[in-house]
Amino acid sequence: MITELNERSREIFRRIVDAYLTTGDPVGSRTLSRQPGLDISPATIRNVMADLEDAGLLFSPHTSAGRLPTELGLKLFVDGILEVGNLTKAERQSIEGECKASGRSVEGLLENATQALSGLSHLTGLVVAPKSQAPLKHIEFVALSPGRALVVLVTENGVVENRIIEIPPTVLPSALVEATNYLSARLVGRTLEDALDAIKTELNSHQAQLDALTAKVVEEGLAVWSGNEGQGSRGGSLIVRGQANLLEDMDAMKDLENIRALFEALETKETMARLLERADTADGVQIFIGAENNLFGMSGCSLIVGPYRDTKERIIGTIGVIGPTRMNYARIIPMVDYTAKLVGRLIG
Template sequence: MSLAVFNERSKSIFRQIVETYLDSGDPVGSRTISRADGIDVSPATVRNVMADLEDAGLLISPHTSAGRIPTDLGLRFFVDGLMEVGNLTREERASIKGQCSATGRALEDVLSDATKALSGLSRCASVVMVPKQDLTVKHIEFVPIAIDRALVVMVAEDGSVENRIITIPPGLPPSALIQAGNYLSTRLVGRTFEQVRGGVESELQSRQAELDELTTKVVEEGLAVWGGGDDKASLLISGQANLLENVQAAEDLERIRQLFNELERKKDLIKLMELAKDGRGVRLFIGAENNLFSLSGSSLVVSPYMNGANNIVGVIGVIGPTRLNYSRIVPMVDYTARVIGRML
């Protein structure tokens, strides 16, 4: 099915129906459309066009309402062929750039703030796929911050700094932290964690590291905190509370509850976002087009971001009900991805 089979009047009426629905969230009636600017036809004519659009699977009449709302297929036709993408305001651009400032900060912190900027401006939830970094180490040390916690500070060859908090045995002497830092630094400098992990773990297990038991535990915690499992990326989510702001009915609340459940299945969401890394530019997943959102009826608007070598390394976007303001969200996601790319 293509909108090319409809005349310009049908396309104008369909566009007006979708835009009115996205703005109000309510089923749209023929009288409302007939009174809209640029729609110079009677309510009866609008009803006939609505019936044709419903037969084509682009509209549906919910419950016993006389109005119509777009289906997932209808929303797809709208965003692919009829939507006019808006422009971000100067204030919105400044807000995104300000919160994504990368000077002297870890990549994960920058991406976390980027999701907060997106969720705040979109009033939806925001997600970002954080690539697993394999940094070459320049220096590593352990700094005590509490009786049972220490900060692992890793400085990479590119000048970036990564900090992680680990648990340490209560009352651990400072000398054990120094020894742990020296031990890892000797083996890591000029190499990555993945390159030395196997050898260090073998040394610790065979007790060839010549470290006491407490220092060994610190080293093991230091290795573990930088991952090393099979996951290639992690996921940061911000702004879930925004999704509850416009809940008006019990069925809306149930859909949001289901979306929260879907967000908990981060591995499934990462797989979905990985699809956006296959190409450049903004990509939309609308409602039941993807099995992950078949129950909650949600949409995901995402765009990949690139590093300094112009390689795609991650994906960022906005998630919410299918009634998103796509014309505003699309440029917002696209701009944020480009800002992140320039920061990297």
């Protein structure tokens, strides 16, 4: 639709959206006519604005002559008119420094990358973490306290992952050793995905010579590493950072009830993971504006996500930000893109 607009209509539309992204205020024809470089009368501008409103790209929030972009208009602007900027050297160094400070833990890397995105964008950062794709080198259960144990997993490429699991309080250290030996014999040298079904079948058919408590430890360990089901087809987990940033722009969100609903949605990790997986099927950064994203059952916020890949160029996760529709897309889009590509390189 943007390509069907003539040059004058495109320019007027661009200036209205630019003003909205800068101030959030409606723009009237007289204000536009006074802007430098726009030698068009207020009457002509009003006619163009009326045409843009009829096309569903603008709306009037009240009885004044001012206009704002609709969610459709904003989406078309981002897709067809927006000129994306470049990150500064300082911004790139900040993201790189946060990511490289995480050591060899994939989860630590993703936590830091999400925090870096949130801090630089002043929005809420989120990432879908992948299940481990590399063959396993070592797995071990370590007692922490009654009812809790640490599962340590080391892949052949040197990545270390740790998870805390809940176990029966009566489990003895010997049961943890037995669970470690059982899984080591079946997992080392294979990916968890390759071995998972066979191990579950063996446990379910009672072929494994394990007592009930040891089998429970094994099942809990497998559950945490297989994504606990329902987290999307790829498994993995969701990390969210910087939710408080959404409270700093309450005027843009208009309604405190929407903020509350958004926070609840951010806690519904299963729903979030399913939506972020939509970016898996497309190349590059994906932008979901307002009600278009069908994520929160509400409008007023946008989601920008980019996929990150492993060394075989397979998409293994997604990272991005969420915030009000009135965000600096020209700055945020390259920030998400750069972070996603950096995470892919570091994981590889």
